[in-house]
Amino acid sequence: MSADGDIIHFDNVGLRYGTDREVLSDLTFTLHAGRFYFLTGASGAGKTSLLKLLYLAQRPSRGAVRMFGTDAITLPRHRLPAMRRRIGVVFQDFRLVQDLSAFDNVALPLRLAGHHERDLAGPVRDILDWVGLADRMDARPATLSGGEQQRVAIARAVIARPAMLVADEPTGNVDPDMAAKLMRLFEMLNRQGTTVVVATHDLDLLRKVPESLIMRLDRGRLADPTGALRYPPRAPA
Numbered sequence: 001m002s003a004d005g006d007i008i009h010f011d012n013v014g015l016r017y018g019t020d021r022e023v024l025s026d027l028t029f030t031l032h033a034g035r036f037y038f039l040t041g042a043s044g045a046g047k048t049s050l051l052k053l054l055y056l057a058q059r060p061s062r063g064a065v066r067m068f069g070t071d072a073i074t075l076p077r078h079r080l081p082a083m084r085r086r087i088g089v090v091f092q093d094f095r096l097v098q099d100l101s102a103f104d105n106v107a108l109p110l111r112l113a114g115h116h117e118r119d120l121a122g123p124v125r126d127i128l129d130w131v132g133l134a135d136r137m138d139a140r141p142a143t144l145s146g147g148e149q150q151r152v153a154i155a156r157a158v159i160a161r162p163a164m165l166v167a168d169e170p171t172g173n174v175d176p177d178m179a180a181k182l183m184r185l186f187e188m189l190n191r192q193g194t195t196v197v198v199a200t201h202d203l204d205l206l207r208k209v210p211e212s213l214i215m216r217l218d219r220g221r222l223a224d225p226t227g228a229l230r231y232p233p234r235a236p237a
C-alpha cells in the first residue's frame, strides 16, 4: 500500500543477476515525495543496483515496487518510457551522447519532452552556466575532462525538473568546492519538489545537506532491518 505523498514503495524486494546469489535482499522502504535521500554503503554493497531498480533499468527478481502510484513490476513495456521521463539520472559513467555537444546533451530531455526550440536555449545556457561550463557549451564529451563530463551529466539530469533525481556518485570527479556547489543545485531542485536520491561513499557530502535522510546498505540489505530512515549524525563540534 502506498500512502499519499509517497512516490516509491519497495516491499520485500530482492535482486539477483542471472543465477548468482542475491545482491539485494529483503528491501522494504518508502521514499516520500520531496525528501532528500543519501544512499551509502561500502563498495559492492549494492548501491548502483538499487539505483537501477529506482530508475527502472532493472526489474527485481522478487518483491513489489510501486512508483508514482503505479505497480512498476507489471507496468506494460510501452508505458516505461513515460515513467522514466519523470526520473532524472546521473550515471556513474555519465553516458553522454558522444556525437552531441554539451549544449545538445543537456537539451535532450527538453527536446524529448516536446519543448519548442525557442524555449530551450535560455534554460540550457543557464544550467550550463551554473555548473561552470558556460564556455564549453559547444564541446563534444570526448574533449571534456571527467569532472566537466560529470557536470554536463548533472545538468542533463536536472534540466527538465524531474519528479525524482537519482544520482550515482555525482561528485566523484570534482573538487570539494564544486561538490558543495552541485549539492546546492540538488537542494534547490529538491526545494522545488523533486525527490532526490544520491548514492555516495563520501560521508562529508552527507553533512552538506543537513535535512537529508540516509539509507545505508550493508551487503545488499538495508542496515536498519525495518528500512526506517534516520537523520545523519551531525559532525562532532
Ligand SMILES: Nc1ncnc2c1ncn2[C@@H]1O[C@H](COP(=O)(O)OP(=O)(O)OP(=O)(O)O)[C@@H](O)[C@H]1O
Binding pocket: 017, 020, 023, 041, 042, 043, 044, 045, 046, 047, 048, 049, 050
Ligand atoms: N551486471 C551485473 N552482473 C552480475 N553481478 C553484478 C552486476 N552488477 C553488479 N553486480 C554485483 O552486485 C554487487 C553489488 O554491486 P553494485 O555495483 O550495486 O555495488 P555498489 O555499492 O554500487 O558498489 P560501488 O560503490 O563499488 O560502485 C557486487 O557484488 C557486484 O559484483
